[in-house]
Amino acid sequence: MFKSNNQHTQQSLFASTNWMNPKIKEKLLNSWAPYFYENVFSKIDEEPFSALYGTTGNPNFPINIMLSLEYIKHMKGYSDTELLDHFYFDYLVNYAVGMRTLGEINLSERTLYYFRERVYQYCLENPLQEDLIFGQFMNLLEEFKNLSNIKFEEQRTDTTMFMSNIKKSGRMSLAYDVLKKAVKVISKENLTDTLSKVLEPKFKTDALYLAKDDAWDSKLEELLNLCNEAYGILLQDKQLAISDEARIIKRFIEEQSTFDAENKKVIPKKKTDLKSSSLQSAYDEDATFRIKGKTKQSGYVLEISETCGKENDFQLITDYVVAPNIISDVELLEARLEKIHTETGCTDMYVDGGFHSETVHNKANENGINIHLTNMSGTEPKKKIAVSAYEIDEETNLILKCPNKITPLRASVKSGQTIAHFPIEACESCEFKDTCQSKKQKKQCVVRINLKAIETNRERSKMKSARKENTSMRAAIEGSISGLKRTGLSKLKVRGKNKCSIASGLIVTAQNIKRMIKYLQGGYVSKKVEMPTKGLVCPI
Numbered sequence: 001m002f003k004s005n006n007q008h009t010q011q012s013l014f015a016s017t018n019w020m021n022p023k024i025k026e027k028l029l030n031s032w033a034p035y036f037y038e039n040v041f042s043k044i045d046e047e048p049f050s051a052l053y054g055t056t057g058n059p060n061f062p063i064n065i066m067l068s069l070e071y072i073k074h075m076k077g078y079s080d081t082e083l084l085d086h087f088y089f090d091y092l093v094n095y096a097v098g099m100r101t102l103g104e105i106n107l108s109e110r111t112l113y114y115f116r117e118r119v120y121q122y123c124l125e126n127p128l129q130e131d132l133i134f135g136q137f138m139n140l141l142e143e144f145k146n147l148s149n150i151k152f153e154e155q156r157t158d159t160t161m162f163m164s165n166i167k168k169s170g171r172m173s174l175a176y177d178v179l180k181k182a183v184k185v186i187s188k189e190n191l192t193d194t195l196s197k198v199l200e201p202k203f204k205t206d207a208l209y210l211a212k213d214d215a216w217d218s219k220l221e222e223l224l225n226l227c228n229e230a231y232g233i234l235l236q237d238k239q240l241a242i243s244d245e246a247r248i249i250k251r252f253i254e255e256q257s258t259f260d261a262e263n264k265k266v267i268p269k270k271k272t273d274l275k276s277s278s279l280q281s282a283y284d285e286d287a288t289f290r291i292k293g294k295t296k297q298s299g300y301v302l303e304i305s306e307t308c309g310k311e312n313d314f315q316l317i318t319d320y321v322v323a324p325n326i327i328s329d330v331e332l333l334e335a336r337l338e339k340i341h342t343e344t345g346c347t348d349m350y351v352d353g354g355f356h357s358e359t360v361h362n363k364a365n366e367n368g369i370n371i372h373l374t375n376m377s378g379t380e381p382k383k384k385i386a387v388s389a390y391e392i393d394e395e396t397n398l399i400l401k402c403p404n405k406i407t408p409l410r411a412s413v414k415s416g417q418t419i420a421h422f423p424i425e426a427c428e429s430c431e432f433k434d435t436c437q438s439k440k441q442k443k444q445c446v447v448r449i450n451l452k453a454i455e456t457n458r459e460r461s462k463m464k465s466a467r468k469e470n471t472s473m474r475a476a477i478e479g480s481i482s483g484l485k486r487t488g489l490s491k492l493k494v495r496g497k498n499k500c501s502i503a504s505g506l507i508v509t510a511q512n513i514k515r516m517i518k519y520l521q522g523g524y525v526s527k528k529v530e531m532p533t534k535g536l537v538c539p540i
Contacts, residue, residue, distance in 0.1 A: 002053040004046045005062030008037075008098025015100035016091065028095065032426055035095040035517045041068045045141045048135055051126075052118040061107065065097045066115045067136065069107075072096065074487055074510035084109060116502070123498045133505035134320075138343060140509060141316060144516045150316055151309040155340070158477045159230040160484075161292060163299040164492045164500050166281035171256065172208055172216070172269075175223040177282035178252045180204075181228040189429045194226060217268065224257045224266045252279050276326045286497040288324040300500050301325040302489065303332045304508065305340055306480055308350060308473045313524045314515050316421060317480065318344045320508045322501040330357040341367040348372060351473040354460070358452065372470045373459065385435045387449055387457040392418065397451060402438075404430045418454065420447045458465050483511060516532065 017025055019334045028034070044064040053060050072093060073083045086093045087107055094102060121134055145152065169177065175480045183191065183198045197203050207219060227249055234246040255278040257266040280287040280298040289298050305319040319340050323332060333355050340346050349364065351374045389403035398411045399420035408420035427438055427445040438445040484507055518524060 001055060001059050002050040003059035005064050005098075007062075008041075012100050016102070017100060028092070030521075031077055031092055032517050032521070033092040033095040034071075035520045036068070036513070037098060039143060039147065039516065039520070040071065040140060041065075043099055043140060044068065045139050048132055049119075052122055060221055061111050061115070062105075063098075063115075065105070065107075066112060068097045068505050069093075069112070071510045073473075077487060080109060080112065084112075088118060089282060109181045116407050117121050117340055119502060120499055123502065131501060131505065133502050133509070137320070137505055137509045138511075141318060141344075141512065144316055144512060146315070146518065148316075148519055150312050150314075152307055152344045152472065153347045154307065155305050155318055155344070155346045155348070156308045156310045156474045156477045157303065157305045157355065158352070158474070158481060159288065159301050159303045159329050159332065159354075160481045160489070161295065161297045161299060161301050162485070162489050162500075162504075164281075164284050164287055164495045165491070165493050166284050166287060166298065166495060168298065169281070171271075172220055172223065174184045174279070174282065175220060175227065175252070175256070176204060176207055178249050178279075179223060179227050179230060181282050182227070182234060182249045185243060185245050186230065186233055192229065195230055197235075198226065210539070213471075220268045221266070224253065224268055227253055228257075248279070248282060248285065252282075253283075255279060264456055277324070281495070285493040286324060286500075287495075288326040290325040292325075292386060294434055297325065299333070300497065301327060302358050303329070303336065304477070304480065304482075304484075305336070305346075305349075305460070306477060308476065310473075313526055314519050315480075316512050316515065317508055318346070321503065322497065324497065329354040330360055334360050334363050337363045338367050338371060341369055345494050350374070350470055352474065358455070361459075372473070374471045376448070384437055385432055387437075387453050388461060389432075390437075390447075390449070392449075392454060397454060399447060399449070402430075402447065403432050405431075408447075415452070416451050417448050418451060421445070422447065437474070480504060484508065487511070 019027070020028070023368055036257070044067055046063040049063045059405055069083055069087060071081070072078070072086075072506055076086075078086065084107065087097075091101065092104060094100070094104070099105060122129075123131055167173075179198055186195070188196070206482055207223060231246065231249045231253060234240045234243065234249070240246055253266060255269075255274065257268050259265075260267050267424050276289045278289070279285065280289055287299050288295075290301075300322055301324070303316050303319075303321050303323075306317040307315045309315075319336060321332060321336055324411055331353065334357070337349075337360070340349075344532075348370045356373055361371055374425075390399055391401040392399055397413050397418045399408055399418055400409055400411075402420070402422060406426050408422050411418070411420040413419070421444045422438060424440065424443070424445055427433055427436070427440070430436065436447070437449060438447045444531055487510065488508055489504065492500055494500060494503050
């Protein structure tokens with residue numbers, strides 16, 4: 001049964017602060033705990049979590065305590081065991097979660113796990129509903145905004161790849177994991193002689209560690225055919241046929257092999273034929289593979305946005321989203337722009353070249369957001385003279401003059417191109433004729449320029465003129481991502497997209513909490529506006 005926790009609002013006669021030495025009490029009140037209690041714990045909205053519990057039975061363990069402990073865990077880098085020890089014996093942690101006497105409430109490790117499981121199941125069963133953890137993130141963000149007067153109009157965005165709790169494995173290791181997982185659920189009486197040996201330690205050693213390079217293909221083929229054999233046995237049982245193991249092994253066989261009808265066996269596909277969306281782990285079906293720059297990784301991608309106004313004393317993360325890492329930066333930003341604008345009032349977004357796309361710019365314009373690029377992907381054309389050399393009307397996109405300042409005989413825009421006709425004699429004697437975009441026809445020379453090329457050129461021009469400013473506004477987000485990775489994001493201890501989203505949300509929220517507490521404790525130097533001195537007369 002759901003019950004909100006309001007007991008912390010009532011003063012206790014037995015509170016430890018009642019008999020504390022004044023100097024010790026002063027240190028307590030200047031620590032992080034009172035700021036956390038007042039601005040995080042007391043602001044947690046427990047009501048959305050009522051959906052996790054029924055209307056009868058024993059009341060739930062206080063939601064605001066469990067959620068606060070999750071934030072503290074990621075703020076301090078505690079393990080679950082360390083977190084519970086601090087909850088039992090650390091008065092600062094007790095004070096932060098509304099308790100004034102050590103040992104006042106007992107919390108078992110299992111209760112914490114059950115809470116996480118309930119949140120996960122809710123997100124899994126209600127994909128169209130707002131993520132409970134994201135809802136608390138936005139709730140606290142609004143509170144922090146009111147406390148600090150942070151300006152949200154200017155923001156920056158970046159992405160980073162991370163791993164879930166899976167190992168980096170090759171095809172052989174993955175095949176063994178999938179096979180072993182399937183064999184474990186098959187009863188002993190249904191196992192064939194070959195499949196019964198899969199669970200023996202010697203089988204793994206021979207398959208993965210003693211196989212020579214020239215026997216690698218045959219070993220992989222052997223494992224794939226054993227997978228196919230195990231899948232056939234799973235299908236014979238109605239319950240096992242719809243199990244997770246059956247679904248995973250079927251997917252693995254389809255992605256990794258083709259069926260040889262003549263010899264009635266499966267044959268491994270070439271490595272180059274495997275898709276990046278193929279199964280990366282027998283224990284995490286959502287993880288995907290991506291090469292980004294020089295980094296190769298199986299897992300997910302996190303996109304974050306944060307404020308970057310120069311007048312802000314510190315910056316807050318304003319949005320986050322987790323997706324399989326094969327989702328491009330462009331797709332992620334395009335999907336989030338409307339929410340970022342609606343929820344935070346963003347008007348200017350600073351990004352790198354990986355986010356450059358016509359669809360992103362269109363979506364940004366629809367929501368009143370200006371996109372500022374620090375660079376652009378791709379290279380500028382060099383064989384032909386640059387589009388910028390032509391004088392093109394900003395509104396109509398008509399070519400007004402060529403690089404040699406010749407006015408066209410006529411100009412028009414159609415079929416996604418701007419077209420201009422020039423006299424042949426002018427083009428024949430032009431110094432730019434070898435690099436010009438024009439093509440000679442019977443009576444005239446014609447220049448055709450794609451409108452997208454014109455728009456790209458304008459974006460490059462804007463970017464170059466403001467590159468230093470844009471770079472300085474965006475660069476610090478790398479530090480935010482580094483901070484998230486140092487507090488556990490590099491490799492999460494959970495698997496699956498939903499669990500990774502929940503864990504990432506807690507880490508991101510904890511980052512904002514740390515920044516807010518540091519600000520309230522006076523840890524940031526206020527950015528005061530310097531008054532001009534020129535022309536001022538010194539009073540006598």
